[in-house]
Amino acid sequence: MLALGLLLSGLLGLVASAGLEMREDGGGDPVFTEASHSGNGCPQGSATRISGNWRSAKIRFEDFDGDTSEPRRRSENCAVHLTGKGAQPGYQVGLTEAEFWGDLSLRNGTTFTWFGTQFRSENAAITVGLLVPSECPLKLNQSGQDTASGQVSNTGGLLKTSFSADAATANPVWSGCVGEDGNIPGILNYNIRGAILGGDGGSFKVAGARLNFTWRKCLKTLE
Numbered sequence: 001m002l003a004l005g006l007l008l009s010g011l012l013g014l015v016a017s018a019g020l021e022m023r024e025d026g027g028g029d030p031v032f033t034e035a036s037h038s039g040n041g042c043p044q045g046s047a048t049r050i051s052g053n054w055r056s057a058k059i060r061f062e063d064f065d066g067d068t069s070e071p072r073r074r075s076e077n078c079a080v081h082l083t084g085k086g087a088q089p090g091y092q093v094g095l096t097e098a099e100f101w102g103d104l105s106l107r108n109g110t111t112f113t114w115f116g117t118q119f120r121s122e123n124a125a126i127t128v129g130l131l132v133p134s135e136c137p138l139k140l141n142q143s144g145q146d147t148a149s150g151q152v153s154n155t156g157g158l159l160k161t162s163f164s165a166d167a168a169t170a171n172p173v174w175s176g177c178v179g180e181d182g183n184i185p186g187i188l189n190y191n192i193r194g195a196i197l198g199g200d201g202g203s204f205k206v207a208g209a210r211l212n213f214t215w216r217k218c219l220k221t222l223e
Contacts, residue, residue, distance in 0.1 A: 028088035030054035030184060035082055039191070041065070041206070042078035052211075054084050054093060054184065059209040064102075066194055068110075068201030075195035078206070084184040091215050093184060094172030098148070100192055100209035101164040106154035109199025116167030117191045119145040120175065146171050154199070177218035 035050040035057075042048040047062035059080060066076040087093070095118050104112050148167035176185030190211060194204050 028086055028091070028182065030084045030087040030093070030182075032057075033083045033085050033183075035080065037078060037080050039077040039079050040073075041076035041192075041194075048078065050080060050082075054082075054087065054213055056213065057082070057211045059100075059211070061206050061208060064192075064194075064207075065203065065205040066196055067203040068196050069203075074197075075193065077191055077193040079189055079191040080211075082188045082190075083186075085182055087178040087182050087184050088215075089178050089180050089182065090218055091178050092175045092218050093188075093213050093215050094174040095188060095190065095211055096169065096172050096214040097212035098167040098169070098190065098209065099164060100167070100206055101162065102204060102206040102208075103162050104152060104159065104202065104204050106152070106159045106196075106202035107200035108154065108157060110202045111151050111153040111197045111199070112163070112202070112204050113149065113151040113195050113197060114165050114167075115147055115149045115191075115193040116165065117145060117147040117193070118169070118173050119189050119191075120173050121187045121189060146173055154202075172214065174216075 031053050032050075036044070037046075037048045037050065037059075038044055041064035042061055048064075049060045050057060051060075052058050057080075061078060064076065064078050066073045068074050084093075098116050098118070100114075100116070106112060146169050148169055150165055150167075152161075152163055173188075175188065178184060192206060192209060194206060196202050196204060
């Protein structure tokens, strides 16, 4: 019995020392090294708050709203830019679930259209260049971009309602392979855009968002 106890103790010690390698879901315990935001819906310096980690992140917006009473606010966007460290070597991460929510006020014949776009970039300069406002975001996963979209239309009187946009994707844009330093290659960008179109106009407010990530072993080692 003593020998068995020593054997079990030794095995438990090996499990504890194995650390990240024992996680069935992979990826280790990655954290954000930087979590920033930009766009006319959440300019730098605004009270947008990003919390969580590379498993699940939550975003709270203070001033992400659009209104047709001001033409320049008919369409607004907010993009978050995430980098990370502490990941398990040999794994890569993709954004597989995204949801954002808020409130709408739509008059007769008006449509609220939303877009959720993810893409990766290698540096901040490229990221800013890719965020030029567009009424029709491309869906080109081959070039490292994926977009989900939807809309809410009102064909009656004044409609005041909350909304929740499910922007999950079956084609995540995967990161490069994590190296021995544990850093996640590049920047993950997620851009939310809302627009009020047609009819007698209206307004929208995006209150918050949630991003969920999936980890997998790299399909091949990146040199």
